[in-house]
Amino acid sequence: MKSILVLTFTCLSTFLRPESVHAQSNCEELKKENEYLKKALNITTPIKTVTTANIDFNILKVEGNTKDQTVTVSMTFVNHDANEAIQYYNTQAIDVEGNEYKGSNHSIGSEGSRNTLFTDTPVKSTITFKKVLPSVKIMKLIHLHLLYNKPPNVKLEFRDLPITWK
Incomplete structure (x- = not known):
């Protein structure tokens, strides 16, 4: 039981670190930037x-x-x-x-x-x-x-x- 609690605590502390939250927000920013660039490419592609x-x-x-x-x-x-x-x-x-x-x-x-x-x-x-x-x-x-x-x-x-x- 003790080993399960330690393992759970280790997993939670890994996923709830400020770095992982920051990485997720960076990922969202990158996704938004990619969408903007895709639209810009479509807009500027000549017919x-x-x-x-x-x-x-x-x-x-x-x-x-x-x-x-x-x-x-x-x-x-x-x-x-x-x-x-x-x-x-x-x-x-x-x-x-x-x-x-x-x-x-x-x-x-x-x-x-x-x-x-x-x-x-x-x-x-x-x-x-x-x-x-x-x-x-x-x-x-x-x-x-x-x-x-x-x-x-x-x-x-x-x-x-x-x-x-x-």
Whole structure:
């Protein structure tokens, strides 16, 4: 009986040590951090990428708003050259029925349609297209024309992008 009590006390003291409680809380913190990183990876995984002028143009999502009848394209730009300014010049989208939409509400980072791309640093960018009906499920073409010094103009085309409506 005495040996059972000693064994029970030893087991309890081992499991109830402050270190084991601390290790459990660290484990919970690590789990939360892992979930955050998994979500960040999913958010920043591009559905389409075009590389030109040593810049990766990554489309992350094409999301429609049924109430506002808008479609917002979320992207990242990653410049693999020296720091350089870039600016939206003209953007348009065409759906599978041939309807054309002009881009508006351009943003590059925290700025409007113009900002600096820093070397190997992703910068988020969005474009909104207005008066898009929720019946439009795919953008056949999204054409971007940007002003950039090397070369002076960058023209990109993304094709067959599905729209996720909310």
